[in-house]
Amino acid sequence: MGIDKTALVTGGSSGIGLAVARRFAKAGVRTIIMGRSSSVIEIARSLSGEGCSVTGQVMELSDLPAVQSWLREVPQRWGHIDIVVNNAGIHPKRQGWKYLVEEVDFEQWHEVMNVNLTAPFMICAALLPAMKERGWGRVINIGSSGARNRPVAPSAHYVASKAGLAGLTRCIAEEGAGNGITANCVAPGPVTTRLTASSSPEAIAELTRSIPMGRYGTADEIAALVEFLASDQASFITGTVIDANGGSTMN
Numbered sequence: 001m002g003i004d005k006t007a008l009v010t011g012g013s014s015g016i017g018l019a020v021a022r023r024f025a026k027a028g029v030r031t032i033i034m035g036r037s038s039s040v041i042e043i044a045r046s047l048s049g050e051g052c053s054v055t056g057q058v059m060e061l062s063d064l065p066a067v068q069s070w071l072r073e074v075p076q077r078w079g080h081i082d083i084v085v086n087n088a089g090i091h092p093k094r095q096g097w098k099y100l101v102e103e104v105d106f107e108q109w110h111e112v113m114n115v116n117l118t119a120p121f122m123i124c125a126a127l128l129p130a131m132k133e134r135g136w137g138r139v140i141n142i143g144s145s146g147a148r149n150r151p152v153a154p155s156a157h158y159v160a161s162k163a164g165l166a167g168l169t170r171c172i173a174e175e176g177a178g179n180g181i182t183a184n185c186v187a188p189g190p191v192t193t194r195l196t197a198s199s200s201p202e203a204i205a206e207l208t209r210s211i212p213m214g215r216y217g218t219a220d221e222i223a224a225l226v227e228f229l230a231s232d233q234a235s236f237i238t239g240t241v242i243d244a245n246g247g248s249t250m251n
């Protein structure tokens with residue numbers, strides 16, 4: 001997978017994004033990990049120390065003009081980015097549980113939309129033309145089971161943003177299908193990361209009871225699926241939302 005490939009992983013300094021970045025780096029993919037704090041630089045340095053090519057990029061994804069200006073520099077700095085994993089995401093909670101629709105204020109609505117949906121859109125819109133030209137590309141968007149099932153625990157802005165991300169994925173898949181580009185959305189169920197650490201113990205217990213496997217997933221279980229989707233082995237899979245949720249939804 002690694003020969004002459006460059007990957008961008010947003011939210012790569014923790015949880016699922018870090019697990020993906022580790023796998024890409026080990027597979028020999030030049031990896032750019034984007035994170036909102038300077039810890040991403042240190043993480044990239046330590047992964048590079050293991051003989052991998054990893055660069056850290058500090059970026060606040062809700063700062064859309066900053067994202068745009070970074071994207072404008074990609075051709076000059078990186079030449080091309082072949083694999084995009086839109087992983088960064090936020091899920092504000094009220095005392096460890098969801099906000100009701102009428103409790104979500106506009107400011108928070110916009111922040112969630114900007115980070116979870118608009119930034120991924122901007123990144124894809126900027127990078128797709130070069131992927132089309134090169135005849136190869138992989139877009140993997142990290143959605144959520146919360147946007148696939150009855151939204152008992154997740155808040156409306158989170159669910160709406162992740163449902164939107166699944167729609168965006170299908171559009172990219174449709175438009176890129178003739179140019180060697182695949183786009184898929186991974187919909188994890190509950191995974192033990194910082195994001196779920198903000199859930200209340202009651203919410204965690206209730207969710208765990210609802211999962212047939214009786215446990216949360218691990219970040220690396222999701223990263224393994226992302227790595228597969230980014231590889232040539234997944235060349236005939238596009239436009240799908242793939243559930244990874246311990247059996248919470250079965251088809």
Ligand SMILES: NC(=O)c1ccc[n+]([C@@H]2O[C@H](COP(=O)([O-])OP(=O)(O)OC[C@H]3O[C@@H](n4cnc5c(N)ncnc54)[C@H](O)[C@@H]3O)[C@@H](O)[C@H]2O)c1
Binds near residue numbers: 190
């Ligand atoms: N953990 C779960 O149970 C679960 C379930 C379904 C979907 N997801 C999705 O998986 C993705 C990764 O989440 P995670 O569980 O690894 O949690 P996490 O909190 O460890 O990772 C989220 C990452 O996004 C980054 N991020 C958040 N806001 C940002 C911003 N404004 N600018 C730049 N970066 C920002 C964070 O710094 C962090 O690295 C998210 O999109 C999340 O919605 C997680």
